[in-house]
Amino acid sequence: MDEKQDTGMESLIMDHFSRRPPINIAFRDVKYNVTSWHTLPPQKKEILHGISGEFRSGELTAIMGPSGAGKSTLLNILAGFTVRGSSGEILINGENRRSIGLEEFKKVSCYIQQQDVVRPLLRVSEAMSLATHLKLGCSVSAKAKHQKILELLRMLSLDEHSSTMCGLLSGGQKKRLSIALELITNPPVIFLDEPTTGLDSVSTTQCVMLMKRLARQGRTMVCTLHQPSAKIFEQFSQVYCIAEGHSLYQGLPEHLNTFMSNFGLVCPTYHNPADFLIEIAVGDYPRDLRQLVKAAEKQGQEASVTNWDPLKLNSDKGLEMYNLELAEKKSSVSSDVGGVRNCLPKPASVWLQLFHLYYRNVLIMRRDLFNLGLRFIAHIMISLVFGVIYNNVGNNAETILGNGIYVYGSNLFLHYTSQMSVLLSFPLEYESLTREHFNRWYTLPPYCLALLLIELPIQASCVSVFIVLSYYLTGQPYEWSRFGLFMMFNQAICFTAQGTGFLAGALLPVTIAVFLAPVFSVFFSVFGFTCKLSDITYLMRPFHKISYFRSAFQGSFVALYGHNRTELPCYERYCHYKKPIKFLVDMEFAGFETAPEVSYILAVGVLAYVLTAITVWFKLNKR
Numbered sequence: 347m348d349e350k351q352d353t354g355m356e357s358l359i360m361d362h363f364s365r366r367p368p369i370n371i372a373f374r375d376v377k378y379n380v381t382s383w384h385t386l387p388p389q390k391k392e393i394l395h396g397i398s399g400e401f402r403s404g405e406l407t408a409i410m411g412p413s414g415a416g417k418s419t420l421l422n423i424l425a426g427f428t429v430r431g432s433s434g435e436i437l438i439n440g441e442n443r444r445s446i447g448l449e450e451f452k453k454v455s456c457y458i459q460q461q462d463v464v465r466p467l468l469r470v471s472e473a474m475s476l477a478t479h480l481k482l483g484c485s486v487s488a489k490a491k492h493q494k495i496l497e498l499l500r501m502l503s504l505d506e507h508s509s510t511m512c513g514l515l516s517g518g519q520k521k522r523l524s525i526a527l528e529l530i531t532n533p534p535v536i537f538l539d540e541p542t543t544g545l546d547s548v549s550t551t552q553c554v555m556l557m558k559r560l561a562r563q564g565r566t567m568v569c570t571l572h573q574p575s576a577k578i579f580e581q582f583s584q585v586y587c588i589a590e591g592h593s594l595y596q597g598l599p600e601h602l603n604t605f606m607s608n609f610g611l612v613c614p615t616y617h618n619p620a621d622f623l624i625e626i627a628v629g630d631y632p633r634d635l636r637q638l639v640k641a642a643e644k645q646g647q648e649a650s651v652t653n654w655d656p657l658k659l660n661s662d663k664g665l666e667m668y669n670l671e672l673a674e675k676k677s678s679v680s681s682d683v684g685g686v687r688n689c690l691p692k693p694a695s696v697w698l699q700l701f702h703l704y705y706r707n708v709l710i711m712r713r714d715l716f717n718l719g720l721r722f723i724a725h726i727m728i729s730l731v732f733g734v735i736y737n738n739v740g741n742n743a744e745t746i747l748g749n750g751i752y753v754y755g756s757n758l759f760l761h762y763t764s765q766m767s768v769l770l771s772f773p774l775e776y777e778s779l780t781r782e783h784f785n786r787w788y789t790l791p792p793y794c795l796a797l798l799l800i801e802l803p804i805q806a807s808c809v810s811v812f813i814v815l816s817y818y819l820t821g822q823p824y825e826w827s828r829f830g831l832f833m834m835f836n837q838a839i840c841f842t843a844q845g846t847g848f849l850a851g852a853l854l855p856v857t858i859a860v861f862l863a864p865v866f867s868v869f870f871s872v873f874g875f876t877c878k879l880s881d882i883t884y885l886m887r888p889f890h891k892i893s894y895f896r897s898a899f900q901g902s903f904v905a906l907y908g909h910n911r912t913e914l915p916c917y918e919r920y921c922h923y924k925k926p927i928k929f930l931v932d933m934e935f936a937g938f939e940t941a942p943e944v945s946y947i948l949a950v951g952v953l954a955y956v957l958t959a960i961t962v963w964f965k966l967n968k969r
């Protein structure tokens with residue numbers, strides 16, 4: 347990308363992305379401690395050992411260092427993604443971030459994590475449009491939103507791909523889309539974790555040039571980077587190198603060789619200075635780490651915003667930017683985050699968020715017809731299989747036990763499919779939720795509601811198809827009231843099963859959840875079906891009582907045979923259960939009360955959904 351093209355881009359950015367007042371981030375004596383629970387006794391480990399530095403507005407800073415040095419840890423702390431275990435001071439335009447509030451800081455910053463979690467079944471334009479509606483709400487007209495999207499796509503060279511599905515974009519394009527999605531609100535601070543990982547050299551150059559352009563417009567751009575080429579290395583306004591949790595170098599890339607030569611570390615001719623820096627960090631050259639760390643800190647302090655001198659400026663940054671910053675510094679003694687926040691657009695209201703999130707879910711569902719079709723086909727197939735195996739068992743006094751197995755099998759199958767469909771998909775969804783929620787696209791309640799509004803009707807439709815077909819094929823009574831009750835108990839158990847599926851998916855790692863959830867389901871399912879309450883030991887009776895599966899099974903069975911059902915046809919000389927009430931009495935189902943039991947199943951379901959929401963909220967806000 348040449349300079350001419352660059353200038354063109356800049357004027358484009360200037361048109362619709364107004365300059366925000368500068369935000370400088372300084373950090374002092376930042377430490378990060380973790381406790382390792384894998385050893386006995388648990389051991390504390392310090393990852394960052396009190397590092398300091400300053401990332402300024404208008405600059406593109408690269409946090410470099412060997413693998414495991416603590417780059418992502420520092421970025422997480424600065425972005426506010428990690429709070430627990432960290433100590434030290436983070437100053438935003440001179441004011442402690444704690445007094446400003448993390449949520450307030452998040453309003454003026456965004457964090458683009460390493461994994462691109464774009465929604466594969468949305469087109470680029472749709473993803474942009476939905477994000478724009480969520481982030482800008484009604485504060486901007488539809489025309490202005492459209493214009494903004496067009497400009498962002500053009501700016502990030504994605505305009506030709508606006509109708510491409512996000513899942514089909516290349517790695518570099520996905521990265522650019524992730525940046526475009528966050529640029530909608532034009533935040534003055536952007537953190538990027540390894541934005542060039544997995545990109546080829548051309549895409550890496552494009553990505554870095556883009557970040558540089560964004561920085562030149564007054565943003566504070568901070569990214570972590572592994573080992574850039576010499577050409578890429580030169581593009582940064584500041585390099586911040588970490589080694590073993592210490593700051594090893596902080597300054598201009600072109601000053602690196604001079605700085606290192608003071609310690610007898612000479613970069614070989616034609617050697618990439620970025621490689622040279624990493625080699626020093628890993629200890630390939632004999633160096634005194636403590637001495638280097640001390641000097642780097644001093645160097646950082648000298649370059650601090652308090653000592654700025656326009657004459658010492660990096661020419662890339664532009665005098666205009668500095669004049670603006672100096673004016674800002676004069677006008678506001680302490681923090682101006684509040685001022686910046688006030689000029690940011692207001693996000694969509696909760697109801698609008700719900701509307702857009704629901705619309706997004708509908709769009710994705712419509713594109714995922716294979717998955718949807720498969721769910722329906724599975725229910726139809728199993729209902730046919732049940733229909734063939736248990737053909738007409740419902741209207742015969744001799745086959746009442748066979749009918750019991752049909753009822754039990756239906757409950758179990760529907761419970762399993764309802765639980766598994768969400769248990770497996772929710773953890774996949776969670777990554778996107780984490781990123782979007784952290785960057786304040788929406789709040790949790792509308793997200794949860796939009797998810798339920800799409801999941802519950804799909805599952806309820808699958809259950810309905812299954813019940814209608816199997817009810818008919820197994821010869822159950824043609825009475826609307828019995829059919830309604832039977833349907834109600836099966837729908838209720840599916841509602842609760844979905845809730846427990848969400849809860850297991852939110853609480854446990856997926857490998858454990860797929861194993862534990864069915865184990866629990868089967869354990870609770872045996873109560874009421876294979877044995878009566880009076881037959882089981884006192885120890886197990888509480889489980890019989892609390893099993894919502896037992897409630898659903900008994901409710902379904904009573905719907906078919908209770909409520910004064912007349913005598914069943916008997917095709918043998920003697921049928922023990924010609925009078926269905928006899929079977930209900932023998933199984934101790936006779937005293938079953940429909941309303942409290944169905945309420946109990948639904949209450950367990952509601953509890954599971956509430957616990958899921960609390961778990962997700964806790965995980966999202968556990969910093």
Ligand SMILES: Nc1ncnc2c1ncn2[C@@H]1O[C@H](COP(=O)(O)OP(=O)(O)OP(=O)(O)O)[C@@H](O)[C@H]1O
Pocket residue numbers: 380381382393411412413414415416417418419420
């Ligand atoms: N929660 C944690 N528990 C235990 N160790 C941790 C934790 N978080 C980070 N670490 C350790 O801290 C060190 C720094 O991790 P970090 O992810 O910041 O490294 P990095 O410099 O970003 O590495 P890379 O370039 O490979 O991503 C690593 O040794 C890592 O194992």
